[in-house]
Amino acid sequence: MASIKDVAAEAGVSVATVSRVLNDHPSVSADARARVLAAVGTLGYRPNAVARSLRTDQTHTLGLVISDVMNPYFTELARSVEEEARALGYSVIIGNADERPDLQDHHVRNLLDRRIDGLLVSPTDGGSPLMLDAVRAGTPMVFVDRWIPGVDVPVVRADGQGAVRDLVAHLHGLGHRRLAIIAGPAATTTGQERVAAFRAALHAYGLDLPEEYIGQGDFQAESGRRVTEGFLDLAAPPEVVFAADNLMALGALDAVRARGMRVPDDIALAAFDDIPWFVHTDPPITAIAQPTGELGRAAVRALVDRIEGRPPQSVTLPARLVVRRSCGENPNPVQRSTS
Amino acid sequence: MASIKDVAAEAGVSVATVSRVLNDHPSVSADARARVLAAVGTLGYRPNAVARSLRTDQTHTLGLVISDVMNPYFTELARSVEEEARALGYSVIIGNADERPDLQDHHVRNLLDRRIDGLLVSPTDGGSPLMLDAVRAGTPMVFVDRWIPGVDVPVVRADGQGAVRDLVAHLHGLGHRRLAIIAGPAATTTGQERVAAFRAALHAYGLDLPEEYIGQGDFQAESGRRVTEGFLDLAAPPEVVFAADNLMALGALDAVRARGMRVPDDIALAAFDDIPWFVHTDPPITAIAQPTGELGRAAVRALVDRIEGRPPQSVTLPARLVVRRSCGENPNPVQRSTS
DNA sequence: CGAAGTCGTGTAATCGATTCCACGAGGAGG
DNA sequence: CCTCCTCGTGGAATCGATTACACGACTTCG
Numbered sequence: 001m002a003s004i005k006d007v008a009a010e011a012g013v014s015v016a017t018v019s020r021v022l023n024d025h026p027s028v029s030a031d032a033r034a035r036v037l038a039a040v041g042t043l044g045y046r047p048n049a050v051a052r053s054l055r056t057d058q059t060h061t062l063g064l065v066i067s068d069v070m071n072p073y074f075t076e077l078a079r080s081v082e083e084e085a086r087a088l089g090y091s092v093i094i095g096n097a098d099e100r101p102d103l104q105d106h107h108v109r110n111l112l113d114r115r116i117d118g119l120l121v122s123p124t125d126g127g128s129p130l131m132l133d134a135v136r137a138g139t140p141m142v143f144v145d146r147w148i149p150g151v152d153v154p155v156v157r158a159d160g161q162g163a164v165r166d167l168v169a170h171l172h173g174l175g176h177r178r179l180a181i182i183a184g185p186a187a188t189t190t191g192q193e194r195v196a197a198f199r200a201a202l203h204a205y206g207l208d209l210p211e212e213y214i215g216q217g218d219f220q221a222e223s224g225r226r227v228t229e230g231f232l233d234l235a236a237p238p239e240v241v242f243a244a245d246n247l248m249a250l251g252a253l254d255a256v257r258a259r260g261m262r263v264p265d266d267i268a269l270a271a272f273d274d275i276p277w278f279v280h281t282d283p284p285i286t287a288i289a290q291p292t293g294e295l296g297r298a299a300v301r302a303l304v305d306r307i308e309g310r311p312p313q314s315v316t317l318p319a320r321l322v323v324r325r326s327c328g329e330n331p332n333p334v335q336r337s338t339s
Numbered sequence: 340m341a342s343i344k345d346v347a348a349e350a351g352v353s354v355a356t357v358s359r360v361l362n363d364h365p366s367v368s369a370d371a372r373a374r375v376l377a378a379v380g381t382l383g384y385r386p387n388a389v390a391r392s393l394r395t396d397q398t399h400t401l402g403l404v405i406s407d408v409m410n411p412y413f414t415e416l417a418r419s420v421e422e423e424a425r426a427l428g429y430s431v432i433i434g435n436a437d438e439r440p441d442l443q444d445h446h447v448r449n450l451l452d453r454r455i456d457g458l459l460v461s462p463t464d465g466g467s468p469l470m471l472d473a474v475r476a477g478t479p480m481v482f483v484d485r486w487i488p489g490v491d492v493p494v495v496r497a498d499g500q501g502a503v504r505d506l507v508a509h510l511h512g513l514g515h516r517r518l519a520i521i522a523g524p525a526a527t528t529t530g531q532e533r534v535a536a537f538r539a540a541l542h543a544y545g546l547d548l549p550e551e552y553i554g555q556g557d558f559q560a561e562s563g564r565r566v567t568e569g570f571l572d573l574a575a576p577p578e579v580v581f582a583a584d585n586l587m588a589l590g591a592l593d594a595v596r597a598r599g600m601r602v603p604d605d606i607a608l609a610a611f612d613d614i615p616w617f618v619h620t621d622p623p624i625t626a627i628a629q630p631t632g633e634l635g636r637a638a639v640r641a642l643v644d645r646i647e648g649r650p651p652q653s654v655t656l657p658a659r660l661v662v663r664r665s666c667g668e669n670p671n672p673v674q675r676s677t678s
Numbered sequence: 679c680g681a682a683g684t685c686g687t688g689t690a691a692t693c694g695a696t697t698c699c700a701c702g703a704g705g706a707g708g
Numbered sequence: 709c710c711t712c713c714t715c716g717t718g719g720a721a722t723c724g725a726t727t728a729c730a731c732g733a734c735t736t737c738g
Contacts, residue, residue, distance in 0.1 A: 001476070003694055014718045019696055027716055044472070049452040050398070051694035053389045054723050069418055072411070079408055082435060091449055093432050096421060110430055113388040133383070137340070221615070253619055276560070280592055282621030342724055353688045358726055366686055390724035393693050684735075691728085698721080706713080 002043040010039035022047060053115065061091045062303060063111035064120045065104055067146070067188075068219065069096040071247055072275040073292060074122070077145065080296030081120060088304050090117070099185075099219055101125045108134065118303045122146045125187040140306040144299040146189045154312045156299040158290040158319040160272065161197045166321040167270055167288060168201035171240050174328045176268060180213035180238035182227045182248045191219075194244045194272055213238055217248045224251025232259060232267075240268040240327065246275050249285060268327040272319075284324035291317045341382040349378035361386060392454065400430045401642060402450035403459045404443060406485070406527075407558065408435040410586055411614040412631060413461070416484065419635030420459060427643050429456070438524075438558055440464045447473065457642045461485045464526040479645040483638040485528045493651045495638040497629040497658040499611065500536045505660040506609055506627060507540035510579055513667045515607060519552035519577035521566045521587045530558075533583045533611055552577055556587045563590025564597075571598060571606075579607040579666065585614050588624060607666040611658075623663035630656045 004022075008015045013032055020028045021036040028036075039045070053059045062085050066074040082092045093116065095107025104124045108131055111119060118140035121131065127148040135141055135151055147155040171179060181198050184191030199209040212234060215227030224243055228251065231238055243249035249271035256263055263269050263283055271278070274289035298315040306312040343361075347354045352371055359367045360375040367375075378384070392398045401424050405413045421431045432455065434446025443463045447470055450458060457479035460470065466487040474480055474490055486494040510518060520537050523530030538548040551573060554566030563582055567590065570577055582588035588610035595602055602608050602622055610617070613628035637654040645651040 004696095005694080015695080016697075016718060016720095017716085020717090023696080025697095027714095029716060032716080046448070046452055048393075048454060048694055050389055050392045050454050051723090052696080054387075054393050054725085055694080055696045057723075059389070069414055070411075072409075075408055075414055079435060086445075091432075093430075096418060106425075109385070113385055115387060115389050250615065250619065276589065277616040277620070280589065280620045281616070282619065343726095344724080354725080355688060355690095355727075356686085359687090362726080364727095366684095368686060371686080387724055390693090391726080393695085394724080394726050396693075679738105681738090682736085685733085687731085687733105689728105689730085692726085694723105696722085698719105700719085701717085702715105703717105704713100704715085706711100708709100708711085 001048075002045045003048065004045075006043055007036065007039045007045050010043060011035040057115070059115050059117055060089060061093060061114070061116045062118050062120060062300065063095065063107075063114075063116040064092050065095040065097055065107050065111070066122050067097050067099050067104075067124050068247075069094070069098075071219070071245065071273075072277070073246060073273045073290070076292045077122075077296045080293040081144075081300055084297040084300040085304075088300065090300075090304065097124045099124050101128060104128065105130050112139065118142070118307045120144055120299055120303055123148050123188070125185075127151065140303060142299050142303040142306065142312065144295060149189065154302045154306070154314045156295055156302055156315045157317075158295060159316050160194060160288055160290075160319040161200070163288040163319040163321045164194070164197040165201045165204065167242070167286070168198070168205060168207075170286070170321065170323060171268070171270070171327055172205045172207075174268075176239045176327070177207060178213070178236065178238045179207065179209070179240045179242065180215065180231050181209070182215045182217045182224055182241060182243045182252060184217060184219045184244045184248075186216075188219075191244065198242060217244065219245045219247060221247045221251035221254070224248030225255045226251070228252040228255035232256075232261075237267070240270065243269070243271045246271050246273040246278070246287070249287075253281065253285075264326050264328045270327055274322050278324065281326075283326050285326040286324045287322050288319050289322050290319045340387075341384045342387065343384075345382055346375065346378045346384050349382060350374040396454070398454055398456055399428060400432060400453070400455045401457050401459060401639065402434065402447075402453075402455040403431050404434040404436055404446050404450070405461050406436050406438050406443075406463050407586075408433070408437075410558070410584065410612075411616070412585060412612045412629070415631045416461075416635045419632040420483075420639055423636040423639040424643075427639065429639075429643065436463045438463050440467060443467065444469050451478065457481070457646045459483055459638055459642055462487050462527070464524075466490065479642060481638050481642040481645065481651065483634060488528065493641045493645070493653045495634055495641055495654045496656075497634060498655045499533060499627055499629075499658040500539070502627040502658040502660045503533070503536040504540045504543070506581070506625070507537070507544060507546075509625070509660065509662060510607070510609070510666055511544045511546075513607075515578045515666070516546060517552070517575065517577045518546065518548070518579045518581065519554065519570050520548070521554045521556045521563055521580060521582045521591060523556060523558045523583045523587075525555075527558075530583065537581060556583065558584045558586060560586045560590035560593070563587030564594045565590070567591040567594035571595075571600075576606070579609065582608070582610045585610050585612040585617070585626070588626075592620065592624075603665050603667045609666055613661050617663065620665075622665050624665040625663045626661050627658050628661050629658045 004015050004018050008018045018036050021033050085092045097104035101124050105128050122145040141153045143155045183195045202209050217223035217227050271287045274287035278285040302312040343354050343357050347357045357375050360372050424431045436443035440463050444467050461484040480492045482494045522534045541548050556562035556566050582591050610626045613626040617624040641651040
């Protein structure tokens with residue numbers, strides 16, 4: 001592979017001049033520039049990003065550590081992050097933690113070793129020492145979706161409180177009174193917040209959220225299935241199951257089907273996180289939609305601001321309720337098609 | 340950030356010794372080793388992967404360029420690729436081409452500039468000059484899922500012929516005679532092959548695949564919708580629509596619904612690529628399942644073989660039919676749950 | 679007892695870029 | 709005509725690792 005030296009030789013100039021042409025530094029004669037460009041062309045030269053990074057101490061690369069790639073929500077997040085980063089001149093390296101703190105640490109370490117310019121994280125847990133060290137060491141970082149309390153890092157996330165209130169209003173209006181939730185891991189902020197928001201909304205309607213109606217899930221389909229089975233085994237099973245993410249909703253649907261029961265006739269189902277497939281499930285599932293693309297873009301902007309020395313901003317965007325048929329009689333038509 | 344020099348100073352040895360300890364080179368005294376390790380600990384030193392790569396000319400990184408991250412098939416592929424790569428001591432950088440040749444080139448160029456050790460590609464088109472140049476220049480490369488004919492690069496893919504035959508047998512057995520296909524882009528091998536396999540299977544049953552029953556899609560949901568609408572507008576609409584990937588099947592489902600028609604009563608639907616959601620659509624969709632995880636792992640093994648000087652092998656694994664209810668009366672129960 | 683390893687270690691070259699500094703040529707101004 | 713800039717250029721240091729080579733101290737063996 002041709003190096004800058006080869007180009008310099010071919011063009012009959014020094015490597016300094018080649019470098020100047022490549023970084024379009026002003027003081028290069030038109031003649032030299034032309035000769036260098038020609039040499040670059042004939043040799044098919046491409047600068048070695050590794051060497052450049054070593055010298056400049058910048059990789060123009062962002063790390064993104066997400067909790068689970070197989071979750072369409074995070075896939076979409078990753079996509080929008082990459083798009084915005086590309087627009088701003090950065091590349092993205094994605095690390096998939098699969099909801100496992102050890103894997104999360106593996107990727108964070110790997111990204112740090114590669115000297116990425118900044119890190120976007122949706123933490124799987126309450127904060128590994130590794131990540132806290134990185135923050136303390138001054139690594140530019142931004143939390144997206146989930147965050148770690150007590151750490152001074154900008155957070156870009158959706159606020160579901162309003163939408164959860166709308167959901168409970170909808171459910172209450174349909175006559176449901178026994179509402180249960182499949183929660184996410186308590187170690188994640190989204191795991192806790194969604195339960196808190198749900199409980200608060202229920203209280204507003206004079207309803208309770210008893211312990212046995214809080215199932216402990218882990219944001220994966222299998223846990224949704226398991227928890228739902230537990231709910232169905234109760235002496236007084238809930239009339240509604242609200243899954244704190246889309247994969248657990250999928251598991252819940254499985255569990256209900258496996259018993260030969262029907263949604264929404266025998267039990268209603270709603271989910272946090274809306275995805276295109278929810279339009280086509282049987283029945284279409286009522287869900288709380290996050291502005292996923294906007295979150296990803298805002299997170300990148302915040303991180304790049306931080307990297308480039310501008311003050312980064314935390315951002316909170318509202319989520320909204322999308323009513324479909326999985327909770328019962330629905331006065332409105334479907335409001336959202338695939339896209 | 341501490342460098343190897345700092346560690347050397349702290350431990351009272353030379354950088355050479357530190358390096359030897361880090362790469363566990365045999366000739367280092369126990370005493371020196373202990374002092375270096377202690378220094379590494381107190382400084383929290385981590386070797387700079389950028390510098391190391393520059394010197395050794397290896398990044399221990401694989402590039403993966405896929406056609407569309409939002410397609411669950413590719414997401415799963417990416418996940419298994421990363422897993423296997425990690426097991427073999429490599430990291431993976433994913434580039435999402437979004438079915439756009441220009442974006443594909445952007446990522447290939449970016450990965451090449453970063454001096455990745457090898458490239459895994461599922462080409463969006465018939466082969467950009469950039470990629471062909473890379474092959475000619477000796478970049479270790481392996482094609483996965485799709486490939487470019489006439490290029491001497493190992494291919495890891497699934498063979499759908501048998502499964503398509505099974506599908507046609509199933510459809511024929513259910514009494515369907517007018518079968519249509521939503522094809523992928525002709526520039527991709529999977530786009531062509533699936534049509535060819537379908538046509539061959541139809542012939543075996545004495546059936547034809549007329550031009551108007553071949554819709555040109557692009558592997559995205561929207562094209563599935565458009566093509567399906569075209570089919571429904573025909574004087575003699577098909578009784579079955581076979582979508583060459585899961586996203587186009589989603590679009591087809593949309594189109595059918597939008598007309599107020601029902602699957603499978605008014606029209607049957609089948610898809611190439613099976614995904615967890617197909618169990619839960621209304622109705623559950625009959626699909627051809629690829630051994631996605633196995634493909635990803637085999638592709639990584641082939642690429643790493645190539646990188647490390649062993650002869651790489653092309654691999655072809657069989658896909659299989661999973662019958663559900665979207666094509667009509669089904670004697671067998673669902674054979675596959677989510678996972 | 680001297681020659682010939684062996685072992686542990688350090689010095690310095692190297693990878694491919696960027697960039698500070700020095701230098702020579704040419705132009706402007708006194 | 710001399711001085712002082714400006715401009716274009718090249719030499720060389722530098723980033724943080726790895727590794728070939730040299731060297732001194734010990735062993736080992738004839």
